[in-house]
Amino acid sequence: MLTTGVMSLAGSGPAPAYADDAASPLASTAPGAAVAPFAAAPEDDEPVEPTRSPTPPAVEPADPEAKIGPMRAGDPPVPAPVADPKPAAPRSGTPKSSTPKPVTPEPAATEPAAGEPAAEPAPDQPADPKPPTPPAPKPPVPPKPPATQTEAAKRFGWGAPGAGSDEFNYTGAPDPARWSQAGECWAGHAGNGGRCASKSRVDGSKLVQTGAANGDTGWIASRTNQKYGRWEARVRSEATGRNNGRQYHPLLIIWPESDRWPQDGEYDFLENGAPGEPCAESFIHYPHSPGPTQQIFAKEKNCGAPLTEWHNVAFEWTPDHVRGFIDGKQWFSYSGGAQGGRRAIQDMPSGHLTIQLDNFFGGNMQPARYEVDWVRTYPLR
Secondary structure, three states: OOOOOOEEEEOOOOOOOOOOOOOOOOOOOOOOOOOOOOOOOHHHHOOOOOOOOOOOOOOOOOOOOOOOOOOOOOOOOOOOOOOOOOOOOOOOOOOOOOOOOOOOOOOOOOOOOOOOOOOOOOOOOOOOOOOOOOOOOOOOOOOOOOOOOOOHHOOOOOOOOOOEOOOOOOEEEEOOEEEEEEOOEEHHHHHHHHEEEHEEEOOOEEEEEEEOOOOOOOEEOOOOEEEEEEEEEEEEEEEEEEEEEEOOOOEEEEEOOOOOOOOOOEEEEEEEEOOOOOOEEEEEEOEEEEOEEEEEEOOOOOOOOOOOOOEEEEEEEEOOOEEEEOOOOEEEOOOOOOOOOOOOOOOOEEEEEEEEOOOOOOOOOOOOEEEEEEEEEEEEO
């Protein structure tokens, strides 16, 4: 937690269009129209003998008893019989036909005019015997990468939660088997206001701590103490009254089991000077002899949504280092630093998690609300 007298060590072009020449003054035929063939003149290098009509056969009268005699005056004329005409037998050799043979013209090559699409072939023209070339297959669309995991425990494989975890899926006071409560009320931080049991309640899905205008607020401490481990909590906070500059601090702390401070250190892996700020902040205290506070302050960079939205805040403590995570991303890591009357920063003897909405001013506070969706504790493996 922030303490007076702090000495901070933190240092993606289309193909060209081809137009029809139908409108061009050079084009004589509209695209797609049939072209009339030129008539071929008969060849007259060899004369053709004229044909003679055959002698017509005798025609039997319609009445078999009728006789045809000499015509008398006044008789009606008898029509001449009509013979069945037959063509003359051809001369030896085959005469050339006088009927002109149609000539199939070559289609006129035309170029499309600028700005017009190429002419489609006429429907009565023969189709291209070659099958159309199928379009090239499109390359498969690669699947989208999975969303970045926002829980450090899942992203880094911390395993199953262990003792000290709480999903807050009940109602009433925080589970006394897991949490120590303040009385009604203990003295608050540095004697400011009170830490009251009635200000920490579970509503069936989350823990809710409230800070009142008179300075009374919430505080709970885990009953699971351990040396080294990992913790993660899903939290959000907001002011619920007029901003008068006297604001509560929402915190997640690993506090020394010995209650010896500053000798055994303190890891405030979330401590903001007001609810719902844009970026997360932390204060990691060295274990050191009494005297000026020796700690490292860190402020989140590339901040996402403000702390009025849900965020997963995690802390890892090993024999080699302490590290902080926001929404699955590491945002600080410290190791060593022992000198003079202080030990390495990771050398707290043993500790446990506390959840606090701290009062740094006394009375006349801006009311606030601090919510915790769940807390999960992981042993170091």
